[in-house]
Amino acid sequence: MSTRTNPNIVVTGTPGTGKTTHCELLAERIPSLRHVSVNQIVKDKECHEGWDDEFQSWIVDEDKLLDELEKEVADGGCILDWHACDLFPQRWIDLVVVLRTDSTTLYDRLTARNYPEAKLQENLDTEIMEVLLQEAKDSYDEEIVVELRSDETEEMDANVERIEAWVKQWKEDHRG
Ligand code: ADP
Numbered sequence: 736m737s738t739r740t741n742p743n744i745v746v747t748g749t750p751g752t753g754k755t756t757h758c759e760l761l762a763e764r765i766p767s768l769r770h771v772s773v774n775q776i777v778k779d780k781e782c783h784e785g786w787d788d789e790f791q792s793w794i795v796d797e798d799k800l801l802d803e804l805e806k807e808v809a810d811g812g813c814i815l816d817w818h819a820c821d822l823f824p825q826r827w828i829d830l831v832v833v834l835r836t837d838s839t840t841l842y843d844r845l846t847a848r849n850y851p852e853a854k855l856q857e858n859l860d861t862e863i864m865e866v867l868l869q870e871a872k873d874s875y876d877e878e879i880v881v882e883l884r885s886d887e888t889e890e891m892d893a894n895v896e897r898i899e900a901w902v903k904q905w906k907e908d909h910r911g
Pocket residue numbers: 748749750751752753754755756757844884885886887888889890891
């Protein structure tokens with residue numbers, strides 16, 4: 736049992752499924768939670784071993800990243816925005832939200848971002864093969880893993896409301 740007074744939530748999913756948009760909305764709606772962009776920490780604290788040009792992404796130094804994140808999550812209240820989740824120890828996390836997007840919609844979103852072909856294909860495959868969902872189920876108790884659709888704005892609003900209700904309940908359950 737943790738001593739956190741606020742929960743830590745992971746919002747994960749294939750790039751383009753809406754992680755950052757969801758995290759920003761959640762942080763706006765729930766003052767006790769803050770958006771932690773893991774990508775930003777990788778960059779700012781240099782938790783990487785350089786840049787992969789083909790995939791246009793950092794080669795992450797996981798040990799260094801975990802050290803940085805440990806300070807962030809200690810008191811709870813983090814919404815961790817990251818395209819993976821097997822890195823975070825189970826004891827840190829109270830809820831894992833896996834966002835899912837229809838492949839046509841995802842294709843359009845990633846094309847709009849000018850992703851290089853290799854990265855675009857890899858991400859579409861990742862979404863179709865449910866890689867993140869499986870990773871979440873393998874890394875955490877299934878009861879804390881929630882799969883949510885993120886094709887349309889209405890779904891995003893409903894997701895945020897649902898998570899907000901979950902946080903409220905968590906706080907009631909952990910009042911002491
Ligand atoms: P991620 O952080 O997972 O890469 P973003 O939050 O940056 O994804 O979203 C990618 C793009 O898709 C943004 O333009 C965002 O506005 C749009 N988007 C994400 N989720 C939805 C949704 N549920 N409905 C409509 N547009 C969405």
